[in-house]
Amino acid sequence: QVQLVEAGGGPVQAGGSLRLSCAASGRTFSNYAMGWFRQAPGKEREFVAGIRWISGGTVYTDSVKGRFTISRDNAKNTVYLQMNSLKPEDTAVYYCAANYGIGIPTTMTGYGHWGQGTQVTVSS
Numbered sequence: 001q002v003q004l005v006e007a008g009g010g011p012v013q014a015g016g017s018l019r020l021s022c023a024a025s026g027r028t029f030s031n032y033a034m035g036w037f038r039q040a041p042g043k044e045r046e047f048v049a050g051i052r053w054i055s056g057g058t059v060y061t062d063s064v065k066g067r068f069t070i071s072r073d074n075a076k077n078t079v080y081l082q083m084n085s086l087k088p089e090d091t092a093v094y095y096c097a098a099n100y101g102i103g104i105p106t107t108m109t110g111y112g113h114w115g116q117g118t119q120v121t122v123s124s
Contacts (some may be wrong), residue, residue, distance in 0.1 A: 002026045002113040004096045009118030012086055016122075020081040022096030022115060029053045033104045034079045035111055036070060038092035038120075045095065049081060050104035059104045064090075086122045093117040 008020040022034065035050040049070040050059045058070055069082040079096060097111035105111060 002098055004098060004113060004115035006094065006096045006115045006118040009094060009120045011121045011123065014086060014088055014122055014124050016086050017082070017084045018086065018120060020083065020094055020096075020118060020120075022079040022081075024077045024079065024096075024098060027100075029077065029098065031100055033099045033101070034070075034072065035097045035099070035105065036079075036081045037095045037097060037108065038090075039095070039117075040089075040092040043092075045108055047106040047108075048094070050106065051079065052104060057104065059106060061106075083120070086120075088122045088124045091120060091122045093119050 003025045005023045012018050032053045033050055036048040037045050038048050039045040047061055048064055051070045051072055067085045072079045095117045096115040098113040099105050099111045
């Protein structure tokens with residue numbers, strides 16, 4: 001059973017930084033892609049960034065390119081999302097997701113396992 005546990009959310013002022021973590025357990029994740037999604041109030045959940053566990057290849061949505069960095073620590077089975085230069089529009093619940101297969105899906109339907117989410121609130 002895949003378990004994903006997010007941590008690191010909280011309040012931050014605009015321009016600040018946060019690092020989210022996603023601790024993964026229950027499988028060997030070498031053939032998995034890991035993704036970060038976010039959902040703001042009244043909006044659909046959207047893709048933020050993804051990474052291939054073995055190769056380290058990454059994909060980002062345009063709005064976070066240059067500000068967010070996704071990475072993984074194989075020894076700790078943990079994926080991170082470093083968020084810099086945060087903006088109020090980054091406020092959302094951030095979810096970690098995992099998918100077994102090729103590529104890095106960028107839609108919700110591409111992921112079969114989800115964490116519980118962590119709230120990020122950016123104030124102006």
